Amino acid sequence: MTAPNAPMSETDLGALIDRLRHAPGGADELAALLPESLPIYRNRSAAEMGRLRGYLLAAFADTGVPQAALPFVLESLATGHVAVEVAGAAVGLRGLAAPTADILAALLRAVDNLAGADATISFEQCQPVWPYRRPTTALTEVVRTVGHFGSRAAAIRPQLELLARQRERFPGPVLKEIQDVLDRLAGCVPEPPAPGHSCCAGPALREQPPGDTTMHAVLEDQDARATSFGEFFRGRPSIVAFFYTRCDNPYKCSLTISKLAALQNRLAERGMAGAVRLAAITYDPDFDLPNRLRRYGADRGVRFGEDARFFRVTTGFQEIRQRFDLGVNYGPSTVNRHRSEVYLLNDEGGIAAAFTRQQWDVAAVLAAVENLAQTSSTGMDGPSGRIVTVWKSNSVSSV
């Protein structure tokens, strides 16, 4: 199934989702609508994107959740900050027979994220009108989904018991939902969660496209110094994150850049500071001028230097967008939605590993860097173990 390309109103898109949720093969067709970079999402506001995403994800409760949809569902649960989106992800998961351990972890994460950020929402239609006929809240739906899994969710009973005692955090009706679930779990024979990861556990790998022109893209760094993509990203491996300074989701860009700073520290502790370059590139190059890049990074602990720079693309952003297949789209004024994305590039600027969609883990990226080091002709110098050799470019298959 290929997603529709022509512009559609929010009402039409809602009608399409309603049709697919009852159509044979609808699950896969709904999954094809998930990538945020699809042209149908261009020029919508961030609020509209949140509403559509919640409505779309909730439809998987009727169709079942195809494997291709799981990374998106977990992304919304773990990093969503809009109640309707998180609620949609929680409702959609009821299309699964059994949760994996990471699905249960994502549900708990959603409860944490929603404390103080919950809101009354409704899935009675794609654009419900206040007052809602069938109101609910994101927290309610998350807790109900835990209850839906019954004995398969028994592994997180201790955490639920802890939540049930936090009367200062949750409204009465949510506490009652939690207690209802606990009561139901009390009579259950615990079953382990389904084995394995719910989705792409390892970093995705991508071939460098033929005729790639990204190397000529012109970048401007946090000090307004110009360079080209090829000039900075060739010669040594690099870690590059994408972000924008106006991102209002605390679980995405701000966290990504804070973790990039943590990664910088970890690399330094291991004597690898000079061996790997760090970079972050903004999705919003017209607004994110050098001073904004610098302030955003410095505020989150990044130490700038020759090998640690933030960039805006002044020429060739479309090439970079295509090259990385960036999970981003734009409203009339700025980014309307994006995924978390961090890439490990080899010494020729090719993608060696991608950490996308779900929040990345500093240790996992560090392991990928070390893995890349081992598969290249790397030598260690002296007791500090500093990597001193030139890194060889890796073919994707050898990582």
Added chain:
Amino acid sequence: MSEQAAERLEAELRRQTDAARAAQSRYLSELAATAAANRPDPGLETFRSQPEQEPAMAVLTDTALPAEQRVEVLRRLGASLSRRAEYIEALLAIVRDRGDDAAVRSVALQTLGGAAFQVVRFRPHQQAYDDVLHDLVDDPVPELRETAVGVLAQQHDPVVQATLLGALRGDGPLPVERERAILLLAEDDHLDNLPWLQELYRNDSASVRAEAVRFMGSYPDAEPTLEGILRNKDEAPSVRQQSGAALRFLTPERFEAVAKEISTDPSDDPDVRTACLSALQHLGDTDRLYADADFVNRVREVRGDESAPQLAQVARDLLAQRPEP
């Protein structure tokens, strides 16, 4: 402060504290008497405790009492009462009740707004509070409507944003004045606000135009508009200055180029010229500024301009930072 003065101050503070305590005590006694003398109101019975235990609750929830008496409870005790869950719930019920007195509802809403600042303590009530605010968006009392829309818009609430956007496009009544609706939507720079801000800029009031221009500074596409406004000698100086600030926020280099021209243009408004030169001096790239010999020469001509003394002073200050060799 002398020892004697300190003692006098201490005595005065003690006297004032005692007087306040006595007044509070008298008020609570009166409240208890009022509560005991009145019949319970069935509408808010849920929140009523025993009158002798909770006179404040009894008076607050008794719709048969004069509004002034109920308002007084909130004025005097609101901050402490709103720390308790049962009072928050009572206040939410009062605000939601369109049959209740508008003044009582309004003060109850203000009290809730104050309580909401205690973010952690208020957390269990936040969603119910937001629901009440949503209910107020079409309330017949304008003050309540405007407060609710303002609070929700500041939170980038999608329900109120959809209502305002729909109404601006002609779908349904606007809960607030059109200008205010546009400014409230502009709080969220992820919305398509530029066309509305351009509409707002056509307003007759210079202060409204200045607000429109201020918000345009979040939209790179507004750069040509902002430059045009900054250059427009027929525009009010206050609006031009705001446009300069917005342009500088968006593209400091473009602002620098335009500000250099304006600040040394004798035919332009002295206030705008002064603001431009001052911004260049204090906020610009000083090295680049002094490297522009042509500009520095033009500033030298300005420093003796007796028709614009403030501008001349800024010019002298600027030149004094880098004395001629």
